[in-house]
Amino acid sequence: MTIQQIASYAAGQWIAPGAGARSIKSAITGEVIASAGNNALDVEAMLHHARTVGGPALRAMTFHQRAKMLKALAQYIGEHKQALYDLSFNTGATQSDGMIDIDGGIGTMFVFASKGRRDMPDGHVYVDGEPESFTKTGNFMGQHICTPLQGVAVHINAFNFPVWGMLEKLAPTFLAGVPAIVKPATATCYLTEACVRLMLQSGILPDGALQFVAGGLGDMLERLTYQDVVSFTGSADTAHMLRSNDHLLRNSVRFMAEQDSLNASILGPDAAPGTPEFDLFVKEVHREMTAKAGQKCTAIRRIIAPEAQVPALIEALSDRLGKTLIGDPRSEATRMGALVSTAQRADVLEKAALIGTEAERVFGDPNAFTVEGADAVKGAFLTPMLFHCAYPDAAQRVHDTEAFGPVSTIMGYRDLGHAIDLVNRGGGSLVASVITHDPSVAREVAMGAAAHHGRLYFNNRDSMKGSTGHGSPLPHLVHGGPGRAGGGEEMGGVRGVMHYMQRTAIQGSPDILTGITGQWVPGAKEITAPAHPFTRTYGELSIGETLNTAPRTVTLDDIEHFAHFTGDTFYAHMDDDAAKRNPFFPGRVAHGYLLLSFAAGLFVEPNEGPVLANTGLDTLRFMKPVQAGDAIKVRLTVKKKTQRTGEYGEVKWHVTLTNQDDDTVAEYELLTMNAY
Structure with a gap:
């Protein structure tokens, strides 16, 4: 097998792997498929190229011109996405998983292109709010405006969405008029590199608008200024390490983080077995446990249900999980593929063991499960695991340990106030969902839990046919969350663009x-x-x-x-x-x-x-x-x-x-x- 050499794109040049390169294995076979990394990248030259070439070129364009550029990029990637699908299988993703990543990223670019054309001016200055008059005659006034930062955005992305994770950051960044340096997780950077090559070969982007790092950033963060932005997606520990960088703190470098999240879903007290809501809840939880093999920052980690419904819910979920075919993601019959690597599988098993100290595993034996069409040992396959925590008030690990894989824990609640207390025990999440047909239940949860979560998703028989799902962030809405989730926001339409712009108060006639x-x-x-x-x-x-x-x-x-x-x-x-x-x-x-x-x-x-x-x-x-x-x-x-x-x-x-x-x-x- 030919081992692919994943290059970096720095200051207009592709640079092959060098000193510090590491091997990347297929999630399906465990074989080495690529090599990436180069400790000799000239990061100062990259920053200079972005600031002096890419930035001025983007800022010379109006918001509408940049929006048209985004639309053209999305169309070009869409025309060549089959090559991305083919590579995506090696990450362990099924065809459906790959569509979430690749088509989801393309769709996000289309949305930002539309937002730029409809909600932003065909000019260079974004007006924020109405003018304020400070005199009776109106001859001296004030106004807020937003203009692009004159630096570079450094995007540090996670392994689980190598395309969407990049494009959902690039779309608002480019629309704002700021160049970007993309650094994906090494484990899946070969797929990100393929998408970057498509964007560059399209000829749509101005020189210097996009650069790519396969491997480490070196001391790039030590060279950033207050005009630059760092946007990170990944673990809470890594986010803390980066956020604590003394240089970033001293220079007030903007830092956004989307990190670990103990997302939860509440089964409403009205959603008894036999109701459409109960069946919908089982479907939603199953999907969030198995899509991308549970490797989603928005996946449901805690299942919160009325105590009386816990036995029926365990039975229904176990039955559905038991029918989920685990196997080679290239097979159309496969419903759940592999984790990204055997190292990630080991991490998930370690975290599941911690959860197991407070909860009983009621479905899924990691030492005895079937994989169709692939080697369960050499590949990074794992069975879904469902735990039951009988005493959630006394538990700690089930509320603070994220097993980033197909693992979730069910727990009972006495009343809705108790459910709200439990859902908030996660310490801040990206999303919490409630399946209920009762608006009063939805209101009580919103009033009690909204401050702890970046998004609240309500669904029932009336909306389920058109709903997008608990785990699907939408470019129109903010994606982020307080506390453990990182305290940041991404996307959200024009709100996401503002992260890469400076709001300035102007005064005058x-x-x-x-x-x-x-x-x-x-x-x-x-x-x-x-x-x-x-x-x-x-x-x-x-x-x-x-x-x-x-x-x-x-x-x-x-x-x-x-x-x-x-x-x-x-x-x-x-x-x-x-x-x-x-x-x-x-x-x-x-x-x-x-x-x-x-x-x-x-x-x-x-x-x-x-x-x-x-x-x-x-x-x-x-x-x-x-x-x-x-x-x-x-x-x-x-x-x-x-x-x-x-x-x-x-x-x-x-x-x-x-x-x-x-x-x-x-x-x-x-x-x-x-x-x-």
Whole structure:
């Protein structure tokens, strides 16, 4: 067998293994399949290349350009993913496991590409929140903005998801405009390297955006600055060692960790045998014990059920686990493959033995199980093991020992308060789940346990067909957890991008804020439109371009006609005495929606033109009532432009309605789609 030489990609060059290289074995056969590592990497040159070549190239792109880059990368990897599938089997992963890793990573990149296009501007500055005015005249204001860090992100990833673990970090990093150096776990780095080669050969990434380390980082962490980020996934012990690095502490280098987690699942008190929830619970627990051979940071390690249901649950789980075919992951019949290595198997057995000091093993004998199509001794195979802890209140090991494999412990609870106490005994987790059809149970658990967990997953008969599963982190939601889980957050849509950006408070006049953010701020200079703005294309419109309309007087007939035509005969519009008794109104007043309709009549250009559709309005506020005899006029200003496709873009208009005294009576943001 040819032993693959896993190279590092440093400062634009592939560097073969050298001094310090170590052998990597197949999880299926135990044979050496690869060699990786090189103690002679020039880490300073790598950091310099990222900071001076990759960083400037990425920051020169807008958020939308970086989002398009992510989409193109995801598409390219997807077109070549079969080669990744083929390599994935050697990690012990089945085809289904490989899809979780590879397709899950590709899907995450697609989501961040979409988030970048929809939730971020086609510019270089991300605006965080609305401006704050510090003077009555509004001539001095403040605003929060986010800009890319001018350093490098060092990603240290775990062995269990060699593709997804990399891509879920790269997606928000690249979208933020920061280059990355990826260091995967050596045991499965051959699969990560193959994916890195795909991304580099695509020609989509700018030079210096991505580098790769197979093996150790040397003294790279000692050379980082406050502009850099370390993002780590792995064991709590390794996270503690890295987090305690004196150089990182002294230089306030950002450090994110996603680490060990004693995740739990609660069977609700309403989920008795025979209910859809009981069957769903058994299915979820079985899947989390066997998918990736239990080597998932989100796997269910503790099963918490009503004491009366424990015997039935043990029986149902044992029956399902007993039907799980363990074998060569390349076989379509296999439902659970191997652990990543024999060393990992030994570690799992050691941790299971600790759990066994407080709990009885009720399913799975590690010394007597069948493996189909492979050698159980040479390969890193292990049977699922289910333990029962009869006295969870007195136990310690079942709440603090993670056997990172197909091992879980069931325990009973007396009441829901007791279940919440038990689930929180894990000291902080990535996810806890509750299978219940009772919303009051869900609320009580959320109020009692949310502070201890990064994600709470509720499922029942109503949602199970569309649910994504206890163990599936989604790129739209944060992935991380407090305490033992590391205290960090990843993904979460735009929230994940913010980890690689600096939030800065800026202060100045409305014109200054407009110039920095690229979005018009009320009080900034207005540009008189050379023609009606609805006759101008997306590309022709300028930020700050404004239309001021002539006034229109609101009459009593207008108010009564609108009331009868729409059916909105609310007393404040129809009964003067009743309206006066209301502390908000001086008497009969115009409908708010009548004012919006009149405003549209004042600023709309009726003829066919570049405005394709009105897609909605945001932040509508009515500030002052309008009575019959008042005259309203409109100021329509281009606040923001966002490209959507090659044919049209979204224009956000700031709309202000004022009366004859120039008092603001209403304000909102109008959204239109405008052709190029």
